[in-house]
Amino acid sequence: MATVHDRSSSGIRAQLAAMCPAELGLARSLAAEWTVRRLQRGDGHYDWRRSLRAKRRVYWSMDDDQLLRTAWxxxxxxxxxxxxxxxxxHDVHKRLTELGLSTSYQATLTQMGATPTGVVSARARRESALPPLSVTVLQVTGMxxxxxxxxxxxxLHSSRDAAYMALRELTRLHQAHSAxxxxxxxxxxxxxxxVDSHRPIGRDESGSIAPAAS
Known part of the structure; x- marks a missing residue:
């Protein structure tokens, strides 16, 4: 399964655990076994989307994506x-960017509006405060x-949000091949x-990408 989905084994186990009913409190190591037993008994159908949302996980189905495209x-x-x-x-905004509909918080705010005191509005204001013709630089070493x-x-990316999208993809690559x-x-x-200068014009961020769990 990990090979088919180009994910690490630990990532697959984590997702399986998230999809199991929250009330069971299953550990990652038991989630796959529980799922297989349900399927073998022929009663594998349950509302796993509800389980994801009960654990505050965000899941988007193909139907959801189509609704988002229409809403946009x-x-x-x-x-x-x-x-x-x-x-x-903010979860909806992130999915809009992943679908290629929005390119920034400002684009989402312009197209769909947002709660004035919410995260999307705040980050759109921060984006608009940057000087024009700015880019966000992403540098990764040892990948x-x-x-x-x-x-x-x-x-180089048109916004910090776009840079984070690229970072998520680089994280996936690193964890898929680091072992x-x-x-x-x-x-x-x-x-x-x-764009025409190497001088930073705002706050910088940094972090690390953990290798895949062995």
């Missing part, structure tokens, strides 16, 4: 859309990839700067 095209109010799905506005180790990877390449954690840095 029709410029439906973000607070209403978020309430429909039972998620916070694993399908083709081998990558000493340094640098990319095979026997690599440890990777490090990342992110900062905004003007």
């Amino acid at each position: 095209a029709d410029r439906e109010a973000l607070p209403v859309v978020a309430a429909h799905f039972g998620y916070v506005e 694993a990839s399908a083709s081998g180790p990558v000493p340094v990877a640098v990319s 095979r390449l026997r690599m440890g954690p990777a490090s990342w840095w992110m900062w905004p700067r003007l």
